[in-house]
Amino acid sequence: MSDKLTGNELRKKYIDFFVKKHNHLQYKSSSLIPDNPTVLLTTAGMLQFVPMFLGYEEPPNPPRIATVQKCARAGGKDSDIENVGRTPRHHTFFEMLGNFSFGDYFKEEIIPWAWDFVINEIKLDVERLWITVFETDDEAVEIWKKTGVRPERILKKGKKDNFWGPAGASGPCGPCSEIHYDLGAEYACCDNCGIDTCECDRFVEIWNLVFTELNQDEEGNLTPLAKKNVDTGMGLERVTMVVNGVTSTFDTDLLQPILKKVCELSSKEYKKDPKTDISIRIITDHARCVSFMIADGLTPSNEGRGYVERMILRRALRHGKILGLELPFLYKIVDTVVDSYKETYPELARNRDKIISVIKAEEERFKQTLDKGELLLSQLIEEAKQKKDKTISGADAFKLYDTFGFPMELTLETALEQGLKVDEAGFKKEMDEQKERAKAAHTKISLTQNLIFVDILKKYGETDFKGYETNRIEGAKVVAIVKDSVETDGAVIGDEVDIILDRTPLYAESGGQTGDSGIISNENVKIEVVDTIKLDNLFIHKAKITEGSIKTGDKVCAEVDNLLRKQIKAHHTLAHLLQAALVRTLGSEVHQAGSQVDSFRTRFDFNFDRGLSEDELAQIEDLMNEWINLGFDCTTRIMSVEDAKKSGATALFDEKYAADVRVVSVGDVSKELCGGLHVENISELKVAKIVSESAISAGVRRIEVICANSALKLFKENNAVLEQIAKTLKTPVVELEGRLEKILEDNKSLNKKIKDLQNQIAAGKMETLYQNATEGKSGRVLVERIDGVSADILKNYAEKFADKLGESTIVLCSYSDDKISIIAKVSDSIIAKGINAGAIVNEIAQACEGKGGGRPNFAQGGAKNPANLDNALKTLKDKLV
Ligand code: SER
Numbered sequence: 011m012s013d014k015l016t017g018n019e020l021r022k023k024y025i026d027f028f029v030k031k032h033n034h035l036q037y038k039s040s041s042l043i044p045d046n047p048t049v050l051l052t053t054a055g056m057l058q059f060v061p062m063f064l065g066y067e068e069p070p071n072p073p074r075i076a077t078v079q080k081c082a083r084a085g086g087k088d089s090d091i092e093n094v095g096r097t098p099r100h101h102t103f104f105e106m107l108g109n110f111s112f113g114d115y116f117k118e119e120i121i122p123w124a125w126d127f128v129i130n131e132i133k134l135d136v137e138r139l140w141i142t143v144f145e146t147d148d149e150a151v152e153i154w155k156k157t158g159v160r161p162e163r164i165l166k167k168g169k170k171d172n173f174w175g176p177a178g179a180s181g182p183c184g185p186c187s188e189i190h191y192d193l194g195a196e197y198a199c200c201d202n203c204g205i206d207t208c209e210c211d212r213f214v215e216i217w218n219l220v221f222t223e224l225n226q227d228e229e230g231n232l233t234p235l236a237k238k239n240v241d242t243g244m245g246l247e248r249v250t251m252v253v254n255g256v257t258s259t260f261d262t263d264l265l266q267p268i269l270k271k272v273c274e275l276s277s278k279e280y281k282k283d284p285k286t287d288i289s290i291r292i293i294t295d296h297a298r299c300v301s302f303m304i305a306d307g308l309t310p311s312n313e314g315r316g317y318v319e320r321m322i323l324r325r326a327l328r329h330g331k332i333l334g335l336e337l338p339f340l341y342k343i344v345d346t347v348v349d350s351y352k353e354t355y356p357e358l359a360r361n362r363d364k365i366i367s368v369i370k371a372e373e374e375r376f377k378q379t380l381d382k383g384e385l386l387l388s389q390l391i392e393e394a395k396q397k398k399d400k401t402i403s404g405a406d407a408f409k410l411y412d413t414f415g416f417p418m419e420l421t422l423e424t425a426l427e428q429g430l431k432v433d434e435a436g437f438k439k440e441m442d443e444q445k446e447r448a449k450a451a452h453t454k455i456s457l458t459q460n461l462i463f464v465d466i467l468k469k470y471g472e473t474d475f476k477g478y479e480t481n482r483i484e485g486a487k488v489v490a491i492v493k494d495s496v497e498t499d500g501a502v503i504g505d506e507v508d509i510i511l512d513r514t515p516l517y518a519e520s521g522g523q524t525g526d527s528g529i530i531s532n533e534n535v536k537i538e539v540v541d542t543i544k545l546d547n548l549f550i551h552k553a554k555i556t557e558g559s560i561k562t563g564d565k566v567c568a569e570v571d572n573l574l575r576k577q578i579k580a581h582h583t584l585a586h587l588l589q590a591a592l593v594r595t596l597g598s599e600v601h602q603a604g605s606q607v608d609s610f611r612t613r614f615d616f617n618f619d620r621g622l623s624e625d626e627l628a629q630i631e632d633l634m635n636e637w638i639n640l641g642f643d644c645t646t647r648i649m650s651v652e653d654a655k656k657s658g659a660t661a662l663f664d665e666k667y668a669a670d671v672r673v674v675s676v677g678d679v680s681k682e683l684c685g686g687l688h689v690e691n692i693s694e695l696k697v698a699k700i701v702s703e704s705a706i707s708a709g710v711r712r713i714e715v716i717c718a719n720s721a722l723k724l725f726k727e728n729n730a731v732l733e734q735i736a737k738t739l740k741t742p743v744v745e746l747e748g749r750l751e752k753i754l755e756d757n758k759s760l761n762k763k764i765k766d767l768q769n770q771i772a773a774g775k776m777e778t779l780y781q782n783a784t785e786g787k788s789g790r791v792l793v794e795r796i797d798g799v800s801a802d803i804l805k806n807y808a809e810k811f812a813d814k815l816g817e818s819t820i821v822l823c824s825y826s827d828d829k830i831s832i833i834a835k836v837s838d839s840i841i842a843k844g845i846n847a848g849a850i851v852n853e854i855a856q857a858c859e860g861k862g863g864g865r866p867n868f869a870q871g872g873a874k875n876p877a878n879l880d881n882a883l884k885t886l887k888d889k890l891v
Contacts, residue, residue, distance in 0.1 A: 015132065017250040017264035021078050021354065024107040024244070027127055028076035034109060035070055039079045039355070042103075042306045043315060045495065049178040050315055055079035055108030056177065056222070056241040062112050063182035063222055065236050069112035076109045078246070078354065080302055085318030091325070095292035098211060098258035102322055103299035105246035113237030120219055120240050121153045121187070128189060128217070132253050138192045140165065140205045140213065144172040144185030150221070154187070165206050174220040174241075180228045182235060186220040191252045202856075206877055216252055217244040260291050264350070269294040271346040276333040289329035296326035297343040302351075304368050305361040323369065327376055328417040337380065338373035341366045376415060383414025387424060394430045404436015411437075412444065462497060463545045466490050466510060472547035474513035477526070477687065478646075481570040486511040486530075488564045492550075502559040509537065509551040509560075514568050516551060517575075518544035522605035523582055523686040525552075527571040535560045575687070577609035580695045580718040583644055583676065583688045584634070585612045587698065588715055589660070590680040591633040592616060595626055603710050607686070610720045611701070618711045622703050634698035634715075641693040642677030649673055659683050697721045772799040772824075773807075780811040786891030789817035789840045793887040795879065799824040801831035801870065808835040808868075819845055819890055823854065823879060830858055830873040841866045850886065857882035 015023070028034040040058035042051055049057065055077050061067035069075075083090040084102040093100035111120070128134045141159055143150045145166045154164050166172075175183025190205060191214045199210035222239040224232045247259035254262060260269055269280060272293045278286050303319050310320035323340070330339050344366045352359040387410060394402050402425055410416040418437060425432050470489045491498050492508040501507045509530060516539060519525035525542035536557035543550050551568075560566070585605050592600045596618060606613040622630075649657070651671050659673045659681045674684045676692055689695065695717040701724070702714045716724060732743055741749045776796055783792040792811060796804075804822045811820050812835050820835045832854050834847035847869040851862040855871040857878045862871010873879075 014254050015250070017246060017262060018354070020132070020250055020253065021105070021107065021246060023131055024127070025076055025078065027123075027131055028074075028109045032074070032109075032123060033072055034074045034076040035072070037075050037077050039077060042080050042082050042303055043308055050085050050318060051082040052079065053081055053083050054177055054241075055081070055106045055243050056110065056175075056182070056220075059110055059112070059241075060177070060181055062110075063235065063239050063241075064225065073112040073114045074110065075112075077107075079106045079108055080306075080355070081106050082299060082303065084299070084322055085315075091322065094295050095288045095329075098260065099214070099248060099251065101247060101259065101295050101299070103295070103302050107244040107246055107249070109240070109242050111240035113239060116238045116240060117150055117153050117221060120242065121150065122157045124189065124217060124219055124242070125154075125157045125159065132249070134191065134252065138194075139163065140190040140192060142167045142172055142188045142190065142205075144169075144187070147172075147185050147187070147221075150185075150187050174218060175222070176226045180226055182222045182224070182239070182241075183226050183232075184220055184222040184224050184239075186218055188215050188219070189217040190214060191216050193252075193257055197257065204878075211257075214248055214252060216249050217242060260294060265294055265298075267350050268298055268343060268346050271343050272297070275339055275342060276330070276335050278333055286333065289332045292329045293326045293333075293340070293343070296322050297340055298347050300326070300340075300369065301344055301347040301358065301365050302355070304365045305355070305357045309368055310372050320372070323372055324376055324415050327373060327380075328415060328420075331380070332417055332419050337377040338370050340373055341370040344369060379414050380416065383410050383416035386410060386414065387416065387421060391425065391428050391430060394425070395428070399431070400429065401431045401433055404433040404438070404440055407432050407434075407437045408440035408444075411441075462492060462495060463508075463548055463550060466492070466497065467546060467548040470510065470512075473511065473544075473549035475515075475517075475547070475549065476513050477515040477517045477570070480515050481572055481575065482567065483513060483515050484567050485565050486513050486568050488560060488562050488566060491560070491562055500559060500561040501555050503555050503557060505555045507553055507555065509539075509553050510548065511551070511566070511568060514542075514549050514551070515570050516542040516549065516568060517570075517578075517687055518542040518549045520544060521685050522585070523607045524578060524609070526578070527574055529569045529571070530566050531569075532564065532566045534558045535564075535566070537566075574609045576689075576694070577719055578607060579687045579689050581609065581612045581716070581720075582607045582684075582686045583692055584695055584698060584715060584717045585614055586674065586676055586680045586682055586684070586688075587634045587637055587692070587695075588612065588614050588630070588713065589616075589682070590637075590676070591630040592713075594633060595630050596622075611714055611716045613712060613714050615706060615710055615712045617709055619709050621705065622711070622713075627700055627703060631698060631700050631715075637676070637679050638692050638695045638698060638717075640677070641691055642679060643691050644674065644676050644688045646688065647673050647675070654683055657681065694718065699724060768798050769800060769803060772796060773803055776803070776807050779807070780814050783811075783815055783818065783820075784891055788819040788843065788845045788890040789837060790815045791819050791887065791890045793821045793883050793890065795823045795825070795883060797825045799826055799831075801833065801872075804831055804833045805870070808833045811835075812837065819850075821850055821854075821883070821886065823883065825876045825879065828874075830860060830876055830879060832860075832862055832871045832873065834864075834869050836867050838867060845890070853886065854879070854882045 025036055029036050040052060044052045044057050059075070062069045080103070082103050090100045091102055094102055128139065129136060141154050141164045143154070143164060143166050145168050151164055155161055172186050172188065173183070174186040175181065193212050193214065197212040199208055199212065203210060203212060205213045220241040222241045223235055225235050226232050247262060247264055250262040250264055251257070251259045256262060259265060269290060272290050273280050278290060280287060280290055300319060300323050308315055308319050310316055310323055326340055327337060330337065344362070348358045348362050390402050390406050394400055402421065407418060407421050410421055411418055422432050476483055488509060489512050490510040491501050493501060493505060516526040516528050517523065519542065527541065528539045530537040530539060530551065530553065535555065537553045537555050537560065539551045539553045541552040543552065585607055589602055601617045603615040603617050605615065648670055654671050654673050657673065660683070671683050672685055673681060674688055675681045698715055698717045699721045700713060700715045704712050706712045736743045736746055739746065739749055779794055779796070780792060782794060783790040792815065804824055808820050808822055812818060817837045817839055819840055822833045824831050832851050834850040836845050836847045846866045848863045848866060851864060851869040851871040855862040855873045858873035859875040860871060860873020863869055
């Protein structure tokens with residue numbers, strides 16, 4: 011172990027290593043508030059470099075950069091907030107040491123460098139280090155071995171553990187390799203504790219090396235990036251902890267001054283009472299995070315990022331209450347945070363007064379709410395005292411928590427003092443329901459964050475949507491242009507911008523129907539619109555200028571991409587047909603639970619508690635095709651909500667509707683309230699084909715269905731595959747089924763023959779195996795692993811060898827067909843010495859996720875995981891000889 015390096019020294023060591031030794035440029039940390047509006051907060055060091063990874067921005071020369079990045083993981087999909095305080099090392103804010111290569115060095119270089127850094131620079135004990143690698147990345151495994159890491163220290167893991175990214179809904183990502191540090195066996199969570207078996211606190215991931223070679227689009231499709239890149243990230247708090255031989259990041263010199271200040275203010279001692287410790291850690295972490303956020307210009311609010319900040323701040327305040335602190339108190343911690351970090355992050359010192367005043371004002375506001383909560387709580391207590399069961403209901407406790415920010419712990423404690431109970435299960439139920447609601451709302455956050463559009467809407471008013479009547483309008487006025495989240499007067503060729511017109515025929519994504527693409531143009535400019543979205547009734551065209559230039563105030567022609575629009579309309583009408591066919595086939599209890607209509611398919615979710623049979627699916631598909639053949643007209647009428655209801659129209663999910671609504675009817679087949687766009691006659695759908703049916707959550711099913719060009723394309727492609735197979739097998743298409751069955755049968759019998767032969771070969775190898783026996787205190791000891799052999803053969807040989815060896819302990823194992831067989835045979839005279847076949851089998855099985863046992867002289871067992879088998883056999887053998 012090195013001398014105690016401080017967090018400050020580690021930052022410097024890391025940067026020096028990459029800048030001085032490996033010729034990197036040092037870049038400053040970017041703000042905690044990223045430019046990218048689809049990402050809530052800066053969650054990783056790579057975020058500021060996304061345009062370089064994607065090739066939109068030129069990297070510097072040399073194309074290698076090192077940073078110390080401020081990161082926050084709270085709110086949104088990467089949130090860690092629930093864990094903060096409850097584990098020894100989760101944080102809302104943390105610092106990430108990172109180095110990045112843009113098409114420059116790759117695995118061959120970064121792996122040995124990383125090893126050099128951990129072994130030679132910060133002198134971590136090699137015996138405590140483990141490496142994980144993405145399951146198919148043999149190349150990385152070889153490089154780690156070449157670098158000097160022992161093969162048994164390298165583990166392969168799947169996508170969940172060893173594939174990183176993207177940071178937002180889409181972007182650069184790739185397989186990764188991680189360095190983990192073992193805090194030691196004394197922190198084992200159970201007897202089976204190991205890096206490959208559990209995810210407990212004993213093993214700390216310290217460094218993540220990402221081989222950023224892929225881009226993931228919003229649909230989840232992966233495509234290779236033009237260049238192979240590197241993005242590594244090492245959590246400063248964690249590495250400081252490991253280097254200093256402590257087991258909690260809160261015990262490092264980075265967090266200690268703040269934690270001590272919290273203890274001083276609350277007159278509490280740390281590490282005396284586990285419950286108090288949680289609150290101390292939460293306040294420590296949150297005070298730091300909020301200070302950094304305010305320094306980066308973020309203030310608490312009720313929306314988007316500002317809401318996340320308010321949530322963190324109030325959580326700290328609630329835990330202050332639990333510690334008995336009176337509000338305001340949090341602002342008193344700011345000086346300690348600023349003084350601890352001001353050298354690395356001068357923006358803290360520059361904004362010291364602002365941080366203090368923002369926090370204090372927010373505390374005072376929250377105090378008023380809490381006071382109201384206290385008043386309500388005392389009323390509830392009085393009411394509960396009158397009741398027979400003397401209980402405060404879960405709904406009331408939740409209201410206190412949700413509306414007045416009143417901590418449940420405080421409600422519980424106060425109730426207890428008065429001899430009352432609180433319905434905790436009821437509280438949890440309310441809480442879970444709220445989480446579900448929050449999840450549903452989160453998908454819209456990128457838009458609500460775009461406060462700029464709220465501003466534009468206020469300034470210029472709503473867009474007039476003309477798409478129900480026409481696909482093209484002349485003379486629309488350019489009202490606003492937004493570039494890189496800033497409103498601007500003009501844009502030129504190559505710019506990617508958001509354009510707002512006073513009116514438009516382009517449909518903006520809503521009601522499940524995808525946004526339109528199209529062209530905006532005049533004699534000076536051509537603009538490709540790739541998508542249209544809306545904020546209330548402000549239509550936002552996501553666009554790229556492909557010719558000329560444009561200014562606000564210009565008059566333009568806006569035109570829908572008709573080919574795509576035709577397909578979108580067909581798929582929207584198809585959604586209505588599917589809904590009608592589902593109700594007719596499965597009953598009227600089927601309710602729509604969401605839909606997504608694109609130009610290439612319709613995705614339809616509905617409440618239903620079981621999977622559909624093939625017959626039901628065929629029936630639904632036949633019904634839709636029958637209607638399409640009959641060629642019903644599709645008509646739209648505008649009427650009042652009341653009239654619509656009276657006419658029997660189906661309303662889609664729980665949407666709010668305006669006073670006047672559109673009712674879309676398909677012959678007598680379907681009548682729905684719908685703001686979307688539809689075909690004139692359903693023969694335009696040509697044909698309907700269900701492509702999948704599955705469950706997406708308990709009680710919710712999803713059907714994907716296609717029509718028109720998408721269906722024809724699928725038929726054509728499937729037919730081409732069929733014809734190719736027929737050609738390869740030299741069999742006419744109509745006879746393919748019989749031919750295939752025959753091939754599968756032949757295959758099965760060939761496989762069996764191969765297996766028999768493999769068994770014979772392995773058995774041949776076994777003949778002389780008994781010669782490996784060694785003399786020991788358990789007689790002649792034979793412990794062997796021979797893969798590819800069945801349990802029966804092992805048993806046979808155990809008998810044979812026992813005859814040959816006389817007084818002996820024989821243990822034979824085999825890994826074959828994804829399972830381990832274990833056989834142990836012990837001579838009677840050896841049993842007397844305390845050796846037991848049942849115990850032996852049990853020991854090996856336990857080590858390999860299996861079970862087994864038997865008599866003292868003969869036992870057998872099976873297990874699943876061969877990773878520990880060799881080790882277990884070695885340990886056993888050492889014991890026996
Ligand atoms: N982007 C990776 C991470 O955040 C490595 O920097 O872990």
